[in-house]
Amino acid sequence: MxxxxxxxxxxxxxxxxxxxxxxxxxxxxxxxxxxxxxGLVKRPRLPPGAYGEEWQVHGGGFYHIQKYLVAPAQMPExxxxxxxxxxxxxxxxxxxxxxxxxxxxxxxxxxxxxxxxxxxxxxxxxxxxxxxxxxxxxxxxxxxxxxxxxxxxxxxxxxxxxxxxxxxxxxxxxxxxxxxxxxxxxxxxxxxxxxxxxxxxxxxxxxxxxxxxxxxxxxxxxxxxxxxxxxxxxxxxxxxxxxxxxxxxxxxxxxxxxxxxxxxxxxxxxxxxxxxxxxxxxxxxxxxxxxxxxxxxxxxxxxLLTGETDAAAVAPAFQQFAGDPHFPAVKQLVSTRCSMCHAAEPVYEGIVRPPNGVMLENDAEIAAHAREIYIQAGRSHAMPPGNITDITPDERKLLVAWFESAVEGKKQ
Known part of the structure; x- marks a missing residue:
């Protein structure tokens, strides 16, 4: 296998x-x-049937190109x-x-x-x-x-x-x-x-x-x-x-x-x-x-369109995310929804290595990839692929709240 x-x-x-x-x-x-x-140009004395011509220079030489509409008088060799x-x-x-x-x-x-x-x-x-x-x-x-x-x-x-x-x-x-x-x-x-x-x-x-x-x-x-x-x-x-x-x-x-x-x-x-x-x-x-x-x-x-808060995707120092109050719940969420693929030894069938080399098995790894988690599983539905692990809308909101809370904390 x-x-x-x-x-x-x-x-x-x-x-x-x-x-x-x-x-x-x-x-x-x-x-x-x-x-x-x-770019073809119609010039005097073009051959019969020629629509236009163009001179071009490339690779140390000149090219003289002519276009015929609909075709030349006879088939070229x-x-x-x-x-x-x-x-x-x-x-x-x-x-x-x-x-x-x-x-x-x-x-x-x-x-x-x-x-x-x-x-x-x-x-x-x-x-x-x-x-x-x-x-x-x-x-x-x-x-x-x-x-x-x-x-x-x-x-x-x-x-x-x-x-x-x-x-x-x-x-x-x-x-x-x-x-x-x-x-x-x-x-x-x-x-x-x-x-x-x-x-x-x-x-x-x-x-x-x-x-x-x-x-x-x-x-x-x-x-x-x-x-x-x-x-x-x-x-x-x-x-x-x-x-x-x-x-x-x-x-x-x-x-x-x-x-x-x-x-x-x-x-x-x-x-x-x-x-x-x-x-x-x-x-x-x-x-x-x-x-x-x-x-x-x-x-x-x-x-304006959804009633949700709009936040800029900024990337502060990742260590801020592990100390956020939402982090324990986020860690549990990631371990149940993401780490079957994003692990040193993935357990999901057909996955033999963590996608893109991203592992989410401990606090440091989750915090280091906070922005990717926020974008791919919080703000968008790109992850999990096909929502194969059934992540819920509330869980996505938790990921958004975690990232944005940590970002705001960093600003303060």
Whole structure:
């Protein structure tokens, strides 16, 4: 059993590394070509069919790049395709989903306080939602609404917000954000696999056969690429969010997700406008900062919305926490709800070492990790994963009261 757990842990690490490598390749090439496309300049004496050109310098040399709409007069001898980065990013991401969330469904996927379902049902819901997302998106794009790019994106935003809310009603907060990223990434990768590359292959086949390609194939592919461009940054946020419980483990997590999509739009709008040489809209960064501050505010569950006291997460000297009057009750709480995993020799099945090396077996260890306990199990519901040890709302309030009382004592 020990060897199996070790092998599984390394498999998860390998899948994550593979995913990061392929995602960097896909995102890098995507951002480069969007910037290149927007920066093309129409100059006199371009070859027939050429839409624009761009001169670039990198790595000690100059590059002269020309783009053809819809295609050059004849098929070039060599053609480089950009597709496998997308395919392997999705495959490696799905592999991680299987290893971490399906393989550890009871711990990471299901929160029985949110929805009491079996692992098999949760996995089926997960798979079904990813497939359904692509079907709904593709139908919207092919509907009359698809002729209006910005109207279509507004409807898609509503769909994404609904999915953000829906996932938080089904899974743990951590899994909800991860699935929202996977839902969006599935649409993006399917755009490449189902639309963009097939359309490009039709154009290539027409060139080989000596036919004039239909411009509609390029127009449809460009619309899907535009969607991918604006969805990329939110996907990155959701994939990294599992390290930040204040984003996914709070009462308003789905609202936070909705705002993250808006931040992706504002940031990409600045880059796209700049690359197109249409100015530098600094207002987009102001809006982004305001949205991020609003997310920070929502993550603390402020008094205005919940009636609870809002406190800043500060980190005074840890020794203050062991002397707080709440500490005996907190120590008992941590020993019953946390230390089965956070121990030198964890007793929870499948856990062979304390997560992140955090041990909570004595006064010093609990006091040293007071801030993490406060954030992950008090202010958010990130810990225990899936609330597997049934920590109650009153117990979470005790952790909050302990930390904030000790902080106030330090200030005095």
């Amino acid at each position: 020990y060897e199996y757990a070790i092998a599984w842990e390394w498999l998860a690490f390998a899948a994550r590394w593979f995913h990061v490598i392929t995602a960097i390749a896909w995102i890098g090439s995507s951002f480069y070509f969007i910037a290149l496309d927007l 060599h053609l480089t395709w950009f597709k496998y980065e997308s395919y392997f990013t999705w495959i490696s991401g799905f592999l991680m989903l299987c290893i971490v969330y399906y393989g550890g469904a009871d711990l990471f996927l299901i929160d029985r306080h949110v929805l009491d379902i079996s692992p098999s049902v949760a996995i089926l819901i997960s798979l079904g939602s990813l497939a359904l997302g692509w079907v709904v998106y593709d139908l919207l794009c092919k509907s009359p609404l698809g002729r209006n790019t910005w109207g279509l994106m507004a409807v898609l935003y509503v769909v994404l917000v609904f999915m953000a809310w829906g996932y938080t009603q089904l899974f743990t907060g951590r899994a909800a954000f991860l699935h929202l990223g996977a839902f969006t990434a599935t649409i993006m990768s399917a755009n490449v696999f189902m639309i963009i590359i097939p359309n490009q292959k039709i154009v290539v086949a027409d060139l080989i056969a000596g036919r004039v390609p239909d411009p509609k194939y390029g127009q449809v592919a460009k619309q899907r690429s535009l969607h991918n461009n604006y969805l990329t940054l939110p996907v990155i946020f959701f994939m990294l969010s599992n390290h930040y419980p204040l984003s996914f483990g709070t009462q308003f997590n789905w609202v936070i997700a909705a705002l993250v999509f808006l931040m992706g739009v504002t940031i990409r709008h600045w880059f796209n406008t700049t690359h197109a040489r249409k100015g530098r809209p600094t207002w987009t960064w102001i809006v982004t900062v305001i949205l991020f501050i609003l997310i920070m505010w929502l993550s603390t569950v402020p008094k």
